[in-house]
Amino acid sequence: MPASTLPNTPAPRPGSPLKTATSASSLADILERVLDKGIVIAGDVTISVGQVELLSIRIRLLISSVDKAREIGINWWESDPHLSSRAQELVQTNQQLLARIDSLERRLAESQVPEPKPSLAEPERFAQD
Template identity: 60%
Template sequence: MPELKHAVNATGLADILERVLDKGIVIAGDIKIQIADIDLLTIKIRLLIASVDKAMEMGINWWQEDTYLSTKAKDKEQQLLRDDLQQRIEKLEALTKIT
């Protein structure tokens, strides 16, 4: 019967994970170091666990703009750099024609 128990536990874990990803869960905490009522260091920790769909529903989509995670964002950034470089070249060419 241990095999059956293992299957039930796996199903239970999968159900819990599905619920957490569907609803989302926030874990928050602060770490503060003080000496004589003077704050020396404050660290704020926030962790959100949710599915991509739920995160986007909440307006969280930072990974789409991160050039390390999104090829579209990287291509967009490179295009902006090319456009900027082209504008600079055109300005320099215009200045050299005047003088």
């Protein structure tokens, strides 16, 4: 029903601003609500010529506070080496450990003496029960 036909609702005057649910809210209130609850924006863009799809882009955007993101299980920034100094430290430690393992494996391979293969002239002896 249009607003002018609702009972006890005055018709809007021409040129007057529309009242919305957020008109009384400040930008800070809206931002606080979005960060507290989170918001997801999703969209797909497809470019086609005739029946041939040339480009397909899937866009997923999540806006939330860090606490809310952790609560829902998103914490990729903690392990991204470009964003976390601790992650960079772990990458360096991992590289050092891999180099050490490689060095130990080479030493082990050098220290092992290959077992002599049985010659054809000497038959293999099997233990009999």
